[in-house]
Amino acid sequence: MHIDKTLRRAYNIEPNMCWECYSCVKACPHQAIDVRGYADFAPLGHSVRVLRDEEKGTIAWRIKFRNGKKDMELLAPITTKPWGTGYPDLAQASAPSKEMRDGELLFNEPKYVRMDDGGLHTLESNGLEIKEGVYY
Amino acid sequence: MGYKTIIEDDIDILVAGAGLGGTGAAFEARYWGKDKKIVIAEKANIDRSGAVAQGLYAINCYMGTRFGENNPEDHVRYARIDLMGMVREDLAFDMARHVDSTVHNFEDWGLPIMRNSKTGAYLREGRWQIMIHGESYKPIVAEAAKKSADKVFNRVCVTHLLMDDSKENRVAGAVGFNVRTGNYHVFKAKTVICGAGGASNIFKPRSVGEGAGRVWYAPWSSGSAYGLMIEAGAKMTQMENRIVLARFKDGYGPVGAYFLHLKTYTQNAYGEEYESKWFPELQERVGKEYLDPEASHTTHRPIPTCLRNHAIISEVNAGRGPIHMVTMEAFQDPHLEEIGWHNFLGMTVGQAVLWAATDVDPKYENPELTTSEPYVMGSHATGCGAWCSGPEDVSPPEYYWGYNRMTTIEGLFGAGDAVGGTPHAFSSGSFTEGRLAAKAACKYIDDGKAEGIRVSSEQIERRRKEIYKPLETYTVNRNEIVAGSVNPNYINPRQGLDRLQKLMDEYCGGFGVNYMTNDKLLHIGLKKMKALEEDLDKVAASDIHELLRAWELKHRFLTSESVFQHTLFRKETRWPGYYYRGDAMKLDDQNWHVLTVSRRDPKSGEYTMEKAPLYHLVGDIEDKDLAKLKAEGHH
Ligand SMILES: Cc1cc2nc3c(=O)[nH]c(=O)nc-3n(C[C@H](O)[C@H](O)[C@H](O)COP(=O)(O)OP(=O)(O)OC[C@H]3O[C@@H](n4cnc5c(N)ncnc54)[C@H](O)[C@@H]3O)c2cc1C
Ligand code: SF4
Ligand code: SF4
Numbered sequence: 037m038h039i040d041k042t043l044r045r046a047y048n049i050e051p052n053m054c055w056e057c058y059s060c061v062k063a064c065p066h067q068a069i070d071v072r073g074y075a076d077f078a079p080l081g082h083s084v085r086v087l088r089d090e091e092k093g094t095i096a097w098r099i100k101f102r103n104g105k106k107d108m109e110l111l112a113p114i115t116t117k118p119w120g121t122g123y124p125d126l127a128q129a130s131a132p133s134k135e136m137r138d139g140e141l142l143f144n145e146p147k148y149v150r151m152d153d154g155g156l157h158t159l160e161s162n163g164l165e166i167k168e169g170v171y172y
Numbered sequence: 173m174g175y176k177t178i179i180e181d182d183i184d185i186l187v188a189g190a191g192l193g194g195t196g197a198a199f200e201a202r203y204w205g206k207d208k209k210i211v212i213a214e215k216a217n218i219d220r221s222g223a224v225a226q227g228l229y230a231i232n233c234y235m236g237t238r239f240g241e242n243n244p245e246d247h248v249r250y251a252r253i254d255l256m257g258m259v260r261e262d263l264a265f266d267m268a269r270h271v272d273s274t275v276h277n278f279e280d281w282g283l284p285i286m287r288n289s290k291t292g293a294y295l296r297e298g299r300w301q302i303m304i305h306g307e308s309y310k311p312i313v314a315e316a317a318k319k320s321a322d323k324v325f326n327r328v329c330v331t332h333l334l335m336d337d338s339k340e341n342r343v344a345g346a347v348g349f350n351v352r353t354g355n356y357h358v359f360k361a362k363t364v365i366c367g368a369g370g371a372s373n374i375f376k377p378r379s380v381g382e383g384a385g386r387v388w389y390a391p392w393s394s395g396s397a398y399g400l401m402i403e404a405g406a407k408m409t410q411m412e413n414r415i416v417l418a419r420f421k422d423g424y425g426p427v428g429a430y431f432l433h434l435k436t437y438t439q440n441a442y443g444e445e446y447e448s449k450w451f452p453e454l455q456e457r458v459g460k461e462y463l464d465p466e467a468s469h470t471t472h473r474p475i476p477t478c479l480r481n482h483a484i485i486s487e488v489n490a491g492r493g494p495i496h497m498v499t500m501e502a503f504q505d506p507h508l509e510e511i512g513w514h515n516f517l518g519m520t521v522g523q524a525v526l527w528a529a530t531d532v533d534p535k536y537e538n539p540e541l542t543t544s545e546p547y548v549m550g551s552h553a554t555g556c557g558a559w560c561s562g563p564e565d566v567s568p569p570e571y572y573w574g575y576n577r578m579t580t581i582e583g584l585f586g587a588g589d590a591v592g593g594t595p596h597a598f599s600s601g602s603f604t605e606g607r608l609a610a611k612a613a614c615k616y617i618d619d620g621k622a623e624g625i626r627v628s629s630e631q632i633e634r635r636r637k638e639i640y641k642p643l644e645t646y647t648v649n650r651n652e653i654v655a656g657s658v659n660p661n662y663i664n665p666r667q668g669l670d671r672l673q674k675l676m677d678e679y680c681g682g683f684g685v686n687y688m689t690n691d692k693l694l695h696i697g698l699k700k701m702k703a704l705e706e707d708l709d710k711v712a713a714s715d716i717h718e719l720l721r722a723w724e725l726k727h728r729f730l731t732s733e734s735v736f737q738h739t740l741f742r743k744e745t746r747w748p749g750y751y752y753r754g755d756a757m758k759l760d761d762q763n764w765h766v767l768t769v770s771r772r773d774p775k776s777g778e779y780t781m782e783k784a785p786l787y788h789l790v791g792d793i794e795d796k797d798l799a800k801l802k803a804e805g806h807h
Contacts, residue, residue, distance in 0.1 A: 049717065052384040053391045056522035059220040071525065074383030077422045078529035084521065088307070095307045097517050099524055103531045112514055114308040117282035123319050124280075126202040137615060140266075140565055142607050143203040148273035150238045157237075157244050157269040159566055159789065164245060166262065166568055166789040169765070 037069070062088040062095075090119045175349070177636065179358045180323070184208035185613050186361035187321075187606075188330045188346050189215065189396060191222025192310075192599045193551075193588025194367030195317035196274070196606025197613075202320035204614035210321045213348060213359055215368075215720075216392065217326045218314040222369055223390055224599055227307035229429060229518035231285075232598035234302045235272050239293040244268035245790045246472075247300065251596040252788070254476050254553055256462050256746050256759065258410060258767060260593030261789045262562035262571050266608065267594060267601045274604045275302070283312050298432035299472070300596070307518050313603065327351050330396065331723045332635050333364060333404045333584065338626040341405065342582040345627065347635045354716045356636050362622035363583045363613040367606060370549025370556070370589035371395030371731045373669065375414075376677035376684060377545045379422070386522055388417050388424040389547045392724075397557070397590035398548070399727025402734055405774040407559035407580040409592035409767050409784070411731075412738035414546035415554035416481055416687065416750050420497065421540040425523030427497065429515045434502040438484075438541060440492040450483040454748060458759040461792075471797035477553045481543055481749030485686060488542075495541045499534035509535060545683045546676075546751065548731055550589040551602045554750075556735075557592030559769050559784075560585075563608075568787050575616050577609035580771075583622055585609040593767060642713035642722040649712065662712035665721035668704070672725070675700055676732055680739060681751035690754040694740040701733055705777075730772075734779075738768050741781040 037046045037060050046069065048054055061069045073082065081102040088095045097110045126143065146156045159166065185201045187194045190212045201210045214221055235242045247268040252259045279285050284305040286295035294302040318324060330348035337344075345361040372389035385391045402408060419427060430436045440446040448465065455463045458479070468475050484495050503509040512534060516523040526532075532539050550557035558579040562571045577585045587609045588602030597605060616622065642665075649661040657664055663671075676682055679697025681689040689697075708726055713719040744760040745753050766783040773780070 051382050054385045055225070055390050055392070056386060056525060057220075057226045057390070058521045059225050063220075073522070073525045073529040074379075074381075074386055076379070076381045076383040078383075078526055080529075082525065082528035084525045084528055086517075086521075095517075097524075099513070099528050101528050101531050101533070105531070106528070106533055108513065110510065110513060110517060112307060112518065113284045113305045115282040115312065116279075116284050119282075120315055122281045123316055126199070126320055127206055129203060131206060132204065137204070137618075140563060142270055142273060142604075142611060143200055144277060145270070145273050148276045149270065150272070151276060152238070154237075157265075159265075162243060162245055164265075164789045166566065166787045168568070168785050168787050 058086060061086055088114065090114070093119070175640070176355045177358065178355055179360070180211060181360050182209055183211045183345065183359055183361035184363065184617055185210045185610065186345055186359050186364045187212045188364055188366050188400065189368030190218045190314070190317055191367055191369050191588060192224055192313065192602040193590065193606040194365065195313045196603035197365040197367060197587055197610040198317035198321045200607035201610035201614060204611050205617070208614065208617070211359060211361070212317065212321050212324045213328045213330050213346060213357065214324065214326050215329045215351065215396070218317060218324060219311045222310065223393060224310040225390060226521060227309050227518045228304065228599055229306055229426070229515045230297050230301045230303050231275060231600045232301045232428070233271055233596060233601040234275050234294065234300065235268055236293065237272055239291070241293070242299070246794060247596070249790050249792070249794065250300070250474065253462070253473055255413070255555060255595050256458070256476055256478065257765060257786070258413065258746065259555060259595060260562065260571065260767070261787060262567040263560065263591065263594045265566055265789060266563045266576070267597050267604050270608065271600050271604045274600050274607065278313065281312050281316060283309060297429055301428060301432065303429070303433070305518065309599070325357065328357050329720050329723055330368065330400065331639050333400050334360065334627055334631065335404060336625045337628045337631060338624055342625065343404070343584040344625045346400070347632070347639070349639055349719065351716060351720045354719070356639065358632055360627055362617050362625065363585065365585045365587060365606065365609045365613060366397050366400055366590045367587045368396035368400060368590065369393045370547065370551070371398065371728060372547055374548060374672060374676055374728050374732045374735070375545040375680070375682040376673035378542070378683060386422070386424065388419060388544050389549065393549070394724035394727050395548060395731035396724070396727045397586065398731040398734065401558050401579060401581070401584065401586070401590065402730045402772050403774065404581055404584070405771060406584060407769050407771045408734055409557065409559045409769050410555045410738070411548065411734045411770065412742050412768060413554050413556055413747065414548050414735060414750060415552060416478070416546050417544040418481055418484055418541055419544055420523055421494070421542040423520065423523030423526035424544065425516050425520045427541070430497060430499070430512065434499070434508050434512055436497050436499050436502050438495050438497055440487050441494055441496070442492060446487040446492065447480065447483040450486045454479060454482060457745070457748065457757060459761065462759065472794055478747040478749035484541070484543055485749060489686065496538040497541050498538050500536065500538055503535035543683065546681065546687070548735055550592055550594060551597040553595055555593045555595040557590050557594070558586045560591050570785055571787065575612040577605060577612055578616070583616060585613050639723070640719070642711050642719055645710055646712035646714050659712070662710045663707055664712055665718055665725045668708060668711055668725045669728070671704055672729060672732060675704065676735070680732070680736055687751045688754050689739065689751065691740065694736060698736050698740070701736060705729065734770060734772070737770055737779045737781065741770070742768050
């Protein structure tokens with residue numbers, strides 16, 4: 037998106053490289069961006085609008101059909117936590133042991149793999165062998 | 173040109189491209205490298221960059237070991253049959269054994285994952301997919317990466333990797349330019365984790381004109397992961413294994429939830445089931461090991477995605493198109509109807525726009541499906557990418573050279589689409605691969621492997637000149653423009669992209685030729701590619717935005733050339749429905765039960781191709797299925 041300084045309007049400089057992803061639409065704090073479907077295959081007269089609210093943690097959509105027969109409002113959550121919370125501070129987390137460094141575990145593992153006291157899967161634990169060629 | 177040079181020095185880990193793979197790498201690196209300098213260089217803004225920009229409605233890779241659902245080896249078996257045998261099973265197993273821990277972290281961070289109210293487990297869309305309210309999936313994971321990284325450089329398009337001037341084949345960082353200011357950015361780093369994503373728009377898309385950006389995979393996925401690594405001389409694997417998607421026509425809306433959760437199904441224009449009738453002939457070509465509808469019926473074994481595409485393509489060619497998705501039954505249930513719409517809004521808004529514009533109400537009309545143009549990527553139902561080392565405790569010697577997910581260039585790692593042979597990783601698996609790569613990169617540094625790296629000012633200056641050359645070409649030649657964009661001395665990036673897409677479509681098996689190619693076509697195509705390469709030296713950019721397009725085009729070109737070389741090398745039709753080699757229409761396990769590996773010599777540009785052995789770690793049929801078959805008297 038660029039801004040036309042004379043008309044004081046933002047515009048899409050390259051519509052044929054636009055994914056219709058609505059990221060710009062959701063980001064504009066004034067709901068100033070509207071989208072119409074591509075002229076090549078989308079007839080005029082429809083509308084899909086959106087309001088994303090990080091404070092409320094929701095996204096609201098309104099879809100209007102060209103023929104006016106359908107006018108839908110849909111609401112979905114976008115997060116379960118106050119925005120930006122819930123992250124571990126990895127710089128402060130206790131340092132991994134040498135054994136962990138040399139082994140196969142990642143942060144929070146093995147606990148977070150199964151959320152119990154079980155270990156990480158290995159070829160050995162799962163009774164597997166890696167063999168060359170078509171044998172299966 | 174008044175662009176500044178901005179040097180960021182002493183980086184331990186440079187993440188080049190922070191989509192799902194890159195954010196995973198940046199996040200995890202902080203845990204293993206408490207005092208390490210972690211820097212992200214990203215072409216867009218990491219809050220909304222990459223394939224997950226719109227959000228996702230499902231996490232497509234989750235084992236559910238916690239709920240007693242699947243083991244990693246079950247997923248390996250699934251990915252292998254879906255890819256007609258061609259998978260790096262060590263990498264796939266490794267990703268699958270860690271992926272659940274990634275998803276559980278996501279839930280901690282606030283990603284809304286739906287639950288099955290009866291069992292308390294995550295709500296399954298299919299055997300491997302769980303359903304989420306994922307509109308903010310990318311901002312949520314980006315936040316974790318931002319908390320870990322020392323610096324995030326948004327809007328920097330990485331154009332080249334820097335190489336060590338004191339030791340051959342060792343990485344030393346990367347360079348690029350800011351797509352807004354035009355400034356030249358130099359990142360000197362001990363390791364680079366490449367997460368710059370796969371490639372859309374290298375084959376001519378079905379969409380035209382203003383709508384040309386309405387493609388399946390994001391138009392900003394410029395094959396940079398491949399372009400960067402190929403240019404530096406990294407070995408690549410399975411680059412012939414492009415993917416074709418059966419999706420809702422024009423909007424490219426996803427079909428996973430429709431098939432798996434809403435239980436919709438397809439039929440031809442005349443309301444008939446069409447798939448099964450194409451299978452007997454197909455079975456003769458690919459063999460019963462790969463297509464056995466009966467076994468697929470009674471066991472967990474899926475029918476490979478490419479073969480289902482083949483049925484659609486064949487039915488349409490027989491004159492009974494279009495194929496329809498039968499939604500009219502499921503959508504009578506208001507709850508399912510709502511899910512159907514949410515599914516689009518959460519990940520492919522354009523499909524909702526299209527149905528609203530064309531008055532297609534799936535409750536009263538069965539929408540059309542079609543097969544897409546091909547895409548090159550490594551984390552969806554396909555496995556293009558770099559040839560990487562696997563984990564120490566799983567990989568056989570041919571697949572192991574010291575550090576997990578390290579390419580054949582020392583200190584250069586990959587994640588997500590960048591890594592070859594690992595299909596079906598999807599969003600969660602790509603993030604997991606980033607984590608694995610980050611841990612290995614920290615170890616590489618701690619083991620002293622990055623000592624003594626030297627980057628000459630000659631290298632930095634040479635790249636600088638190269639990067640801005642398209643602007644200069646424009647300035648020098650623009651007076652010869654009569655009007656518009658026609659110039660005898662240069663082409664602009666759009667003209668170059670159009671030529672590339674036409675070439676790929678017509679000679680390398682795009683939708684325009686029904687995905688068909690052969691050795692002759694490939695040779696002609698390669699000759700034309702050489703001429704295009706020469707013209708790319710003369711590509712012109714009138715401003716910084718066009719300069720971005722010029723470099724995307726160069727990355728797309730390198731990706732495409734590799735696809736050509738690999739397609740020519742593998743003399744068989746391994747994935748009917750993705751592409752066909754007309755001169756070798758059968759699957760040939762005798763000669764081609766191997767992975768293809770290529771290297772482009774960075775100095776000469778010449779390709780060398782080799783075959784790498786395939787290692788397997790699981791049998792064909794799951795133990796529980798085997799027991800069931802035996803009980804029914806099949807074996
Ligand atoms: C249409 C579609 C639907 C999908 N649906 C699902 C789904 O429902 N569930 C699921 O789990 N997975 C899904 N996936 C898969 C998932 O999105 C990918 O597996 C995942 O995003 C791959 O991660 P990545 O890091 O390799 O690439 P990406 O996430 O695409 O990230 C690549 C990053 O690199 C950046 N970049 C590119 N070039 C440069 C450059 N030159 N310099 C600097 N930065 C650069 C990009 O801006 C981007 O941020 C889907 C994919 C697609 C395309
Ligand atoms: S809809 Fe997406 S691709 Fe199109 S202009 Fe907005 S942000 Fe860019
Ligand atoms: S109001 Fe919206 S569209 Fe206008 S400049 Fe600001 S963000 Fe962009």
